[in-house]
Amino acid sequence: MTSDTERLMKVRARQKKRKPEFNRCDSHKKKKLSPSWRRPRGLHNKLRRQISAKGKLVRVGYRSPKAVRGYHPCGMKEVLVKNAGDLLGAEGCAVRIAGTVGMKKRDEIEAMAREMNLKVLNPTSGGD
Structure with a gap:
């Protein structure tokens, strides 16, 4: 930053x-x-x-200020993700998984985010 x-x-x-x-x-x-x-x-x-x-x-x-609109308080741009493919455009951003995503796809997204070293703002509680 x-x-x-x-x-x-x-x-x-x-x-x-x-x-x-x-x-x-x-x-x-x-x-x-x-x-x-x-x-x-x-x-x-x-x-x-x-x-x-x-x-x-x-x-x-x-x-x-316009330059920091849409940023998470941690200082990263926040991106809403609905599927694993959306993670490809989220380099260097904080990821929020959409509420309509089911458990199976959510686990898949979280695993892929972990590989890409992305911060997930709403991870599954007690998963893994």
């Missing part, structure tokens, strides 16, 4: 500490509303009108 990338990772970590949690308006009041962000569009909506006690709106200023 270069010194510039290392510096930007520290900047990103500092920004993430200060970044508020962006939850959907009134999601804590109603069970049917998931907390995933939706832009408030109502005419009288306090969040849309930016009343300070109601939370923050998602803005471009909260974004992390």
Whole structure:
């Protein structure tokens, strides 16, 4: 990792500490509303009108530096893998195995990743 990338990772970590949690308006009041962000569009909506006690709106200023976007905190690019063939394009990256992959194929992917000296972010617990 270069010194510039290392510096930007520290900047990103500092920004993430200060970044508020962006939850959907009134999601804590109603069970049917998931907390995933939706832009408030109502005419009288306090969040849309930016009343300070109601939370923050998602803005471009909260974004992390472009050079380190998509990096895992360990400093490696994160790649989602669905089959063993996807590992060939993941040189020097941290690998995350997709949740829809079954146990048989997962073991195959993990074995191949071990051979290629790749870091698996979500290995099987207690396997092997």
